[in-house]
Amino acid sequence: MSTRPRTPAPATPAPGKLPLPELLEMKRRGEKIVVVTAYDAPSGRLADEAGVDLILVGDTAGMVMHGHPSTVPVSMEEMIFMTRWVTRGARRPIVIGDLPFGSYQVSDEEAVRNAIRFVKEGGADVVKLEGAGPMLPRVRAIVEAGVPVMGHVGLTPQTATALGGFKAQGRTAEKARRLEEGALALEAAGCFAVVLEAVPAPVAARVTASLRVPTIGIGAGADCDGQVLVWHDLLGMYAGRTPRFVKRYAELADEIVDALGRYAADVRSGAFPEERHTYSIPDAELEAYEAELDARG
Numbered sequence: 549m550s551t552r553p554r555t556p557a558p559a560t561p562a563p564g565k566l567p568l569p570e571l572l573e574m575k576r577r578g579e580k581i582v583v584v585t586a587y588d589a590p591s592g593r594l595a596d597e598a599g600v601d602l603i604l605v606g607d608t609a610g611m612v613m614h615g616h617p618s619t620v621p622v623s624m625e626e627m628i629f630m631t632r633w634v635t636r637g638a639r640r641p642i643v644i645g646d647l648p649f650g651s652y653q654v655s656d657e658e659a660v661r662n663a664i665r666f667v668k669e670g671g672a673d674v675v676k677l678e679g680a681g682p683m684l685p686r687v688r689a690i691v692e693a694g695v696p697v698m699g700h701v702g703l704t705p706q707t708a709t710a711l712g713g714f715k716a717q718g719r720t721a722e723k724a725r726r727l728e729e730g731a732l733a734l735e736a737a738g739c740f741a742v743v744l745e746a747v748p749a750p751v752a753a754r755v756t757a758s759l760r761v762p763t764i765g766i767g768a769g770a771d772c773d774g775q776v777l778v779w780h781d782l783l784g785m786y787a788g789r790t791p792r793f794v795k796r797y798a799e800l801a802d803e804i805v806d807a808l809g810r811y812a813a814d815v816r817s818g819a820f821p822e823e824r825h826t827y828s829i830p831d832a833e834l835e836a837y838e839a840e841l842d843a844r845g
């Protein structure tokens with residue numbers, strides 16, 4: 549008897565939504581899959597407008613949005629809240645809810661319950677979780693409950709302490725083999741795609757060739773089937789340490805500080821607001837108002 553979980557009956561996607569099976573076709577055609585994180589409605593809308601394929605409401609929000617030193621403290625409530633914002637802004641991209649640390653490790657039941665919350669309350673299309681090995685039954689249970697799952701191996705930030713820090717993974721023959729086995733096991737458990745984070749490019753290329761489902765790389769080289777970057781890293785909005793795999797496409801933090809500085813200077817000098825930023829009142833109404841004030845003494 550096959551241990552492979554049944555493919556879930558797909559929920560009818562919203563009109564205009566990128567169909568999930570299209571990702572397999574993109575891999576087959578050699579078309580790269582574009583993924584970015586987003587955490588609110590405006591960023592969801594902008595990513596959609598830019599033609600991004602998938603949006604990850606990542607638990608990196610803990611660091612780039614909430615100011616924590618890691619992703620570990622992020623709660624389910626916070627993740628659901630942000631996912632709801634993103635799904636209000638994004639139409640075509642597939643939205644991935646990132647199961648936060650502690651929301652799926654304890655039992656299959658809890659993992660399924662929380663994955664369903666992402667879909668029902670957050671409006672997510674699919675969920676992501678970190679790790680293989682002990683997490684494989686969780687993947688199977690969630691997929692069997694009808695929620696597609698994205699896997700994540702290599703550097704898994706939720707368990708970075710156990711990995712010895714935020715370090716590249718799969719850098720020995722033995723570790724590379726284990727990483728590939730983990731990715732293959734995630735595919736066999738029913739994952740529709742697997743994130744490879746901080747993995748040597750030749751190892752990621754080999755894993756990508758071995759897997760039927762797409763790999764999405766972050767610090768894993770150009771041969772992955774797609775790439776993901778964190779919104780604040782890519783747009784230059786994060787003041788913390790940036791990993792070497794980040795390419796910045798803008799320096800928005802500098803632009804924001806510059807704009808705020810000019811605003812502050814204008815307020816202090818009286819240069820803002822100008823006449824064109826104010827509302828008028830008909831002369832007769834203003835006269836009547838002033839007469840009323842005068843009468844009141």
Ligand code: KIV
Nearest residue numbers: 585606607608646776
């Ligand atoms: O939470 C996140 O943003 C992620 C990406 C770094 C893949 O897991």
